[in-house]
Amino acid sequence: MINEQIKDKEVRVVGAGGEQLGIMSSREALKLAQEAELDLVKIAPTAKPPVCKIIDYGKYKYEQIRKEKEAKKKQRIIELKEIRLSPNIEENDLNTKINAARKFISKGNKVKITLRFRGREMAHMQKSRHILDDFAEQLVDIATVEKAPKLEGRSISIVLTEKK
Numbered sequence: 001m002i003n004e005q006i007k008d009k010e011v012r013v014v015g016a017g018g019e020q021l022g023i024m025s026s027r028e029a030l031k032l033a034q035e036a037e038l039d040l041v042k043i044a045p046t047a048k049p050p051v052c053k054i055i056d057y058g059k060y061k062y063e064q065i066r067k068e069k070e071a072k073k074k075q076r077i078i079e080l081k082e083i084r085l086s087p088n089i090e091e092n093d094l095n096t097k098i099n100a101a102r103k104f105i106s107k108g109n110k111v112k113i114t115l116r117f118r119g120r121e122m123a124h125m126q127k128s129r130h131i132l133d134d135f136a137e138q139l140v141d142i143a144t145v146e147k148a149p150k151l152e153g154r155s156i157s158i159v160l161t162e163k164k
Contacts, residue, residue, distance in 0.1 A: 087128035
C-alpha cells in the first residue's frame with residue numbers, strides 16, 4: 001500500500017535515510033512524504049502499529065524486481081535421472097551405465113538406478129540385488145545412497161545423490 005491507500009490511524013514512520021521518526025497519524029506521515037517529494041509505503045502491515053517508510057516507490061519496486069531476478073538466477077533445479085538395468089547385465093555394459101551415472105551426479109543431479117525383472121527373472125530377485133550394491137559401491141567416491149534398495153513391483157530401485 002502506498003500514500004492515500006494507507007487507512008491506519010497510527011503508523012510507525014521510518015525516514016528516507018533509515019532514521020526512526022516515531023509513531024504518528026498516517027496523515028502527518030503522508031505530509032512528511034509529500035514535503036520530501038517521496039512516497040509513503042507500508043513495509044510491515046502486520047506490525048503493531050504498521051511500519052511505513054518514506055521512499056521513492058518506483059525505485060523501491062525496481063529494487064524488489066531486481067532482487068527476485070537475482071534469486072532466480074542462483075536457483076538450481078535438481079533433476080532425477082533414471083538408469084535402467086537388467087539382472088543379466090554384462091560387466092562392460094554395467095561400466096558404461098556407471099560412467100553415465102557418474103556424469104549425471106557430477107552435474108548435480110540425483111540418479112535413480114532401477115533393476116527391472118521380467119518373466120522367470122522374478123524368481124531370482126534377491127540374488128540380483130548385489131548388482132545395485134556394486135553400482136553404489138563403484139560411485140561411493142562422489143555419491144551417497146539417499147534411498148536404500150527398495151522393491152517396487154517388478155523392479156528394485158535405489159537413489160544416489162552427490163556427496164556434500
